[in-house]
Amino acid sequence: MQTILDVQGIHTFIGQYHILQGVDVRVPAGSITALLGRNGAGKTTTLKSILGLTPPRQGKVILDGREVQGMRSFDIAAMGIGFVPEHRAIFRDLSVEENLKLAERAKGDYVRKRDFIFDLFPDLKRLIALPGTSLSGGQQQMLAIARALVADNNLLLIDEPSEGLAPVIIEHMMSVIRQLSAQSTVVLVEQNFLVASKLAEYYVIIEEGRSVRSGMMKDLVSDKAAIHRYLGAA
Amino acid sequence: MQKKSSSFFRNHRASFILLVAVVLLPFIVGLFEGASPAAVWANQGGISKFAEGLGIEIFILALYALSYDLIFGVTGLLSFGHAMFFAVGAYLTGIALKTFALPLSAVIGLVFLASIVQALLFGLVLPRVKGITFALVTLGMASVFHIIIMSSELGSYTGADVGLQGVIVPSFINPANERLRFYFVALVVLVLIYLLYQRFVNSPTGRVCVAIRENEGRAKMLGYNTFAFKLAALMLSSFTAASAGILHALYQPIVSPNVADLSFTVTALLIVLIGGVGTLSGALIGAAIYRLLDFGLRRYIGENASFITGAIYVAFVLFIPYGIVGTWRAKSFRIAEGWRRLLAAFKT
C-alpha cells in the first residue's frame, strides 16, 4: 500500500523543552490513522511538526515522496494538507462565509465546494452570515472541518474532533470523518479511545515524546493490557 | 547545570576578581597619572577622581537597571513608568534635605515609606490590566508625576523645568570632598542589593515570580496568589530604584526633571536588554557599557553620537540576540552540550 505521509524520527523543541524525542508515523494513503496517547505526550506537537508550525530539528517528514521538513509551513500546507486544530481556531472577526473563503487556495474553490460542504453540514448554510464568535462548540467544530475541505486537500490532520461535544454531535462528526476518508487520508488525534477505535484502521501510540507502538487498530482493541498500559483505563 | 562545590569562592571566582578590580580601580587609575594611592585616598583631584565620578554614575544606573530587571526581566511586568520610582527617591531626598533640612537617616526612612506607597499605587492597577496595557497605565502615572514636578506651582520645591538645585549634602559623604567614600558607599549599596536580588530570585518567592513571567495562568492554577508576588517584586524594585534616586540626588548637583521622563525608563529598558533580560548580572554589565558608550561617543564624536548609539543598539539586537549575559550563557550552554555529545560519541 502506498504511503502518503512518512514521519521518520523527528525531534521537536518548543523553546528549550525537548517535546518530541523521536516520533515515527507512517500513514497509508486513503486510511484513517489515529495518534493515541495520554495528555501532553506530544500528539498535537506531532501534527504541528508535520505542518512545520513547530519545525522539527531532526528527522524527516516525507509528504507524497518529498521531504518537507524545513519548508515554510504555508508551502507545506499548500501541498494539500487540511488542518483542523485543537480548540478549532475559528476566526472570530470573520463571518462563517469569510472563514471558508479564507481557506481558498485557488480562486473559486469556495463556490465549487460550497454544495459539498453544505451537504455534509446543513447547519452551516443557515449560519453563513454570522460572525465566528456566535457559533456553539459543535458548530465551530463543523466549521473547522469544513474549512479544511474548501481547498483540494488529500491529507486531513484533525486534532481532537470530539473534545467537549455532546454525544449526538460526536456521532455526526464520526460519520462525516468516515465519509471524508473515502476521498482523502485522515490523521486523527483523539483522546476518546472509543471514538478513535471505531474510526481508525491504524494507530500510533505516543508516549513522552516517542512513538512506542503502532499497527492495526483491530489488534490494539483486542489487547486490553496494552490499552490499559498506554492509555489508562479504556 | 548546578554543581555542588565545596568552595563558595571558586564558584564565583570571576565575580570576586571583578569586585576587587572595581575596588582598586580609583588607585590604579591614579597610578597612570603618577598620583600615589595615598593621594587618591586623600581625595586629591585629577583623573582618578573623575574615574570615581564615572564609576558612581555607573553604580547608580546599575542599581536602577537592576530594579527594572526584577520586575521586567524576572517577573515579566513591562512597565513604562519605572523612571517615577527613581525620580521619587531623588526628588524626595533633594526636597527633604534642602527645604526641610532633615537628617539623612530620616530622609532614607521617608524614601523607604514613599517607595512602598508608590509600589502600592502601581499595585493597585495590577489586577485589572496586563501586558502592554499595564505598560501604558504606568506610563500614564509616571507622566502625571512628571507633569507635577514640572509645574510652576511647585517650582519653589522642585525647581520646575530647571531642576532641583542646591541640595545640601551631609559633609561626610559630600561628593566634592569625599568622593572616594561616596564611591565605596555606592559600591557597597550596589553589591548588597545585588546579593539580595540573587537571593530573592533563587528563593521560593523568586521562583514563583519567574513562573508568573512564564505563564501566569498556570501559576494561578497552582494556587499561588500571583498578585501578592507581583506586588512584592514591585515593592522591592521600587525601593531599589528609590535608593538609586537617593544616591543620584546626593551625587548630582542638579536633579533634572528628565529623570522622571519616559526616556529614562527607556534607558533602563535598554540597559537590561544590552545586558540580557532577567539575568541580574546583565543589568550591571549593561549599565557599565551604556554609560561608557554614551560618555565615549559624546566625547570623541560629539553631537552625532546618538546616531552611532542607535546603530549600536540595532547591531546589538541583530548580532548579540539575547543580550551579553544571555547570549554568553546560551553559547556556553551550547558549547557544554557539544562537548557532552562529543564525549558520548567517543564512549560508544
Add this chain to the structure above:
Amino acid sequence: MSTFFRKNLLPLATLIVIIIFFLAAAQGMNSQDFVITLLRGLSVGAVTFLVASGFSLIFGLLDVLNLAHGTLFMIGAYIGWTVFVRPDTFVDLLTPLALALSGFTLRDVYPLLSDRIRLSLSMKRILPWALILVSALLFILVLPRYPIAGWNLDNYAQSPVTYSYMADQGTRLPPPTVAFDQISPALAIGGLLLVSLLGSFGLSLFDQSARRSPQLTWRSYASFVILLFIGLITFIFNDALTNFLLGLNANWLFFIAVIVATLSGAGLGALMEMTLIRPLYSRPIYQLMLTIGLSAIGVQIVQAVWGRPEFIMPKPTLFNGSGASCPATNFSSWWQGNCSTILLLGGRVRVYNEILIPIIGVLVLIAVWILLQRTRLGMIIRAGVQDREMVEALGINVRRAFTIVFALGVGLATLGGALAAPSMGLSNAMGESLLLDALIALAIGGLTSYPGAALGSLLVGLIQQFMIQYGQIGISIPFTSLVLKPTPPIVPASTVLLMVIILLILPNGLLGKKE
C-alpha cells in the same frame, strides 16, 4: 438588541460619561469658540489617527510595537517638504535611487547564480561580507561625486529655512547647478549600478529560503529592466523634468509631494520589515530595542540632512490666498479667492488645517476600512490578528501580508507627516510627541481595534484642543463662581489621565476585544 446593550454595558456607560463631561465643558463657551475648537480637535485627531492606525495595524498583525513610528511620521514630513520646496533635489535623487533598487529586483535570480559558484566553505562565509563591503566602499566613493542639488545648512541664504520662506512667497529658486565631480557620468551611473548589484547579491547569499522558479526569474528580469530604464530616463531628462515640476501649479506639486512621501514611507516600511524586523519575530521584547535604536538613527539623519532649526512648509496655493475677498464667507467665495481662512459662525477657520485635514482623515479611514472588510488581504489581516499560525496552516503566505501591512502602516504615518507639515511645521521633535499621542489614543480606543484607533485619536485631539481653549478662557465650575484656568502642562496630563481612567475601567480600551 438588548443583549448588545448588556454585553457592552461598560464601554457604553464610559462613552456616555465622556459625552456628558464634554457637553458640560461646552457650557461655558460661545458657539463660535466651540465650533473652532471642535474643528481644531478634529484636525489634530485626524493627524493622530494617521499615525495611530498604522501603528495599530502593525501591532495587531505582527505583534511589533513600532516605536520608530513617530520618527517615520517626521521623515514623511521632511520628504514631503523636499519634493514640494525643492523639486530639483527630488528629481536628482530619482536616478541614484532607481539604480540602487534595481539590483534588489533580481533577488530571485541570484540563487541560480550562487548555485553555479563552487567555493570552499570558508570562502562561502566570507563572500557575502566581502561583496557588501566592496559595495559600501564603492557607494561612498561614487555617491558624493554624483550631482544632487541640495541646500547648505551652514549658509543661511541657502538653508531649508530660506528656501521654505521663498517658496511661501511664491518663488522657487532657480536650482544651483551641480556637475559631476571628477567622474564621468557613465562611470558614476555604472558605479551605482554595480553598488546595487554587488550589495544585493551579497545580501541574498544570507537568505537561503529564496524560491527558484522560472516564472519568478522572468518577472524579476522585467522589473530590473524597468527600473534601469526609469533611472536612465530620469537622468537624460533631468532638466526637463525639473523645469516641468518647477513650472507646475503649486497645488499639483503639493499633491505629488504627498504621494511621494506616502510611497517612500511604504517602501521604507517594506524594507524595514524584510531586513530588520523579520529576524526578530521570535524575540518580541528585542523589537523594542531595535525600534528605539532606529528611531534615534532616524532623528539623527533628519538633523544631519535637514538641520535642527524648525521651519514651516508652505501651504498649497489653494489654501494660501489672502486677497481682498478674504476671509471667505462661503464656499464659493473661498473657491474664487483661494482664501486661507473661512468665516464660520463669525470665527475664522483655517481651511487647510481645520477642514482639509479632517476630510482627508475621514477618507483614509474609509479607504482602509474598505481594504480591511472587503478584500482578501483584509480578510488575511483580520484573521492573522487573531491567530497567525492557523492562517499559515491554511496555506497562506502570512509573511507577505506582514510586509504589506508594515508598508501600509508606515505609509500612513508618512502620509500624515507630509499632510501635517504645513500645519504643524517641521521640527526634529515632531515625531516623538505624536507617537505619545498616538499611543494614548490607541490605549483609549483599544490597541488593535481599527475603529478604536479612530475613536481614540478623535478623543485625544478634542480633549487637547478644548483644554488649550480653556487655558485661555477658563472653566467655570458649576454652582460656584470659581473659574479654573488649566495651565499648559494640564493639556498632556488631561489625555494621559483620561487614558488611565479608561484603562482601569476597560483594560482593553473602549472598542478593544477581550483576550
